[in-house]
Amino acid sequence: MAITDIQAFSHLTAADIETLGQELDSIRRSVEQSRGERDAKYIRRTIAAQRGLEVAGRAVLFGSRNRWAWLTGTALLSVAKIIENMELGHNVGHGQWDWMNDPEIHSSSWEWDMTGPSSQWRRAHNYSHHTYTNVLGKDEDLGFGILRMTRDEPWRPVHLVQPLANVVLAATFEWGIALHDWSIEKELLGTPPGLMSEPNREFGRKIARQVAKDFLFYPALTGPAFKQTLKANLTANFVRNLWAYAVIFCGHFPDGAEKFTVEQLEGETSGEWYLRQMLGSANFKAGPAMAFMSGNLCYQIEHHLFPDLPSNRYSEIAVRVRELCDKYDLPYTTGSLGKQYLLAFRTIHKLALPDRLLKATADNAPETSSERKFAGITLPSLPSSDTVHWLGIDPETGQRRGLRSAMREAKVVLKEKARQEKEMLREAKRALREKAEHEKDVLREATHALQDRARHEQASLRRKAARRQALWRGRQHRSN
């Protein structure tokens, strides 16, 4: 079972978690207070650059019957769509720029270039996903309803097609998101059945506009290059889908991004909420260009802690969050984009299989663990090995022993335990083999003895028979 008690899992006391929360609050405060012209310039420039790239891409596509023009136009349009989706649509929709009080760059009015309406996405994403991050049954982003991403979810035969579902989801990501948000919107609003309900109409309108724009109006505008422009638009959407999918999956599904149960939500303090965001998300390493193209979601941990702070500040926030992780001995999950994706990829494929083929449980699997992982783990180095969750500062090293150390120790202990078990198994096998050998020997000896005896008896019988024969022959001789 995933984490039910974050305090026990994190190896922190309630007071620790509260101070951690206060420290994160003060990071928020200092960023809020220093927001200003520099940040506003950043977002305005991003918007201008994105619009520029899009216009340039669309313009070049007028000549898309030429192969180079097609490639250039498609590349420009792909980049424009990625920026629009990640740095603009996603981040503006989070209210990261609401502080500017600019009605045109505001979460309540921004519409993005994706299939689903922004308003539906905002409810599903900002509310459901960001409030209940990685809580099983509450956060529908956990596998997007089609992938099994944790062993807590019971296996069903349909999960066998997971590898294929994953590829389809990646290629058509915007449609997956649109359908996902639409169904959550209807669920949250308790929409009455009927085709003409408001969420349905909004959904239909947006899809019609998006499809008409990319696959009808723009291609038609380029006249004889209709087919090529259509293909270019299709490709740009596809490229954006793949990239968005990769960024999202690297943010939540690599090993170390933990899952939680609804029990954790009961009476959750704000410090615990912060902690859940920290432990439930994962970063990937990126240079400035890649960070920008990911909408700064390479800083997924920071984004989940402060979803409404301006994205251009995440890199400096990250430095401070890492310091806190060091201070409280908490893990800070990060790695290269490739590594993070491969870990997610591994989980997708592993969990397609039924549980009986999997070795680990939901308490100690690489993709999710729980406080039970540490139960029964005792280390000789610990002062009192009878307490399972040993908290506080190590008197010898002066270091706080928290989750990160516990994870490391658990790894060592579990490895050691596995080694010992293997050793025991080997011993037992040897003993069995020896016993079998011994029994074989005994058996062989017994057989020998029996054979000897048989031979012996045979000989004596033979002798007896010979004697009897001689006697018989003598008797006959006499009677003749």
Place this chain on the structure above:
Amino acid sequence: MSSKRGGFSVRGVREWLEAPAASVAERGGKLNVLRGAVARVTTPLLPDDYLHLANPLWSARELRGRIVDVRKETADSATLVIKPGWGFDFKYQPGQYIGIGVLIDGRWHWRSYSLTCPPNWSDPEAGGKRVISIAVKAMPEGFLSSHLVSGVPVGTVVRLAAPQGGFVLPYPPPEKVLFLTAGSGITPVLAMLRAMDRREMVTDVQHLHSARTAEDVMFGAELRDLHDRHPSFTSHLHLTGEHGKFALSDLDEKFPDWRERHTWACGPAAMLDEIEHHWRDAGIADRLHVERFEIARTAVGEGGTVTFGKSGRTAEADGATSLLEAGESAGVQMPFGCRMGICQTCVVTLSSGYVRDLRNGDEHREGDKVQTCISAAAGDCTLDV
């Protein structure tokens, strides 16, 4: 998409074409068909999203303007002359105010100021083009007003909200008029006077203006000039630095016929409260028009009456109760989400008054969009929900 089912009609097609530009329809006119058609290919953006990158004044989604002149009126007040961008309607009524948004340190600050110019005004000094003007008095704690009076450079692009307000002079003006103003309360009345002057319809008008000293009188020279040019207009100055506050009991002596006059009053909240009482006691409240510049704030702005504009309900809330809770307790359908200030689902516009962000104490005011789950009333306020 309101085209008729099963057949086309010109109107239906036109409406369909205009649909994406519907929000600017009242300003766009015939151009909206084109705007709508272009919006079909630029969706989800409007053509404006591209246009205003080239020239901020070309946006029709939002009114904009450029400051073309800043004229000092007194030591702490100035007139701003603004050339509005595409789609501004110059047919407002004298006495109305506009919303103006100014960018400072990356943040847009919105305030409302009375227009001081008559409708359809063209300033000779601005090349004869149609412009508008407002007068701003720097308030001691007024961060934006100080910026506008002494810091805003000519050429600055501002956002504008269309003229509005019911504090207006009817046309034709009443036979007998009394204007009671104090401080910057003179600004809407000045627009009325200028309009009367331009239309040459100055009826029997008495104006009493209070200011602390003679130097503090905004538009003093112009008032004197009007006084001299129009025999039916009398301008009275009351200097509170010398004579103290004008006592309403002196009205009978100064303007014996004040009960017969239509009165327009504008000034500090306390003065208007007093005037309202006085007129009500005299049984002629229907002849009084007042304009309040600021919502009276209770001491240090802790709690107040929250009015929910669209649903018409109200709730009393203390400084620790979130607006969301206050609304829900009053039975208002409030948008809500995470209830902790992260998801922006509960954002509504603050139509008037002040609220405070419970997390960091930041103050929000009229025109701001606020997160109701983490904001509390800081004095009486109205939410657009």
